Amino acid sequence: MRIFVEPIGIVRGRMCPQSVEIDGDSAVGKLIELLNLPSKLNVIAITDGKRLSSDEKLKDGATVKIVSLALGG
Numbered sequence: 001m002r003i004f005v006e007p008i009g010i011v012r013g014r015m016c017p018q019s020v021e022i023d024g025d026s027a028v029g030k031l032i033e034l035l036n037l038p039s040k041l042n043v044i045a046i047t048d049g050k051r052l053s054s055d056e057k058l059k060d061g062a063t064v065k066i067v068s069l070a071l072g073g
Contacts, residue, residue, distance in 0.1 A: 001060035003031060008067045011043060015066075022058065029054035031064065041068040 003020045014037055022031060028045045032054070037043055045052045046065040058064070 001026075001058070003058055004061075004063040005031070005035065006063060006065045008065050010068050011037065011041060011066050014038070014041070024060070025057065027055050027057055028052045028064070031058060032066070035066065037066070043068050 001022060001024050003022055004017070005015070005020055006017050007015050015035060020031065020034060022034065032043060032045065043066050046067060047062055052064070
């Protein structure tokens, strides 16, 4: 299946918007793994305004926004 990935914020410095081909039964965690982003970015995935858990299954044609959580003190 095809997933459209839209990086948001500092993630844009690591990747461009892109279309990713992924297995039909794949979950969000697999998509994030395929994007090969540094773990220090601590990214989350959002679709239709909803944060997705790493084990949630993706739907063909979905647009997934990848956002780094802001940390600091």
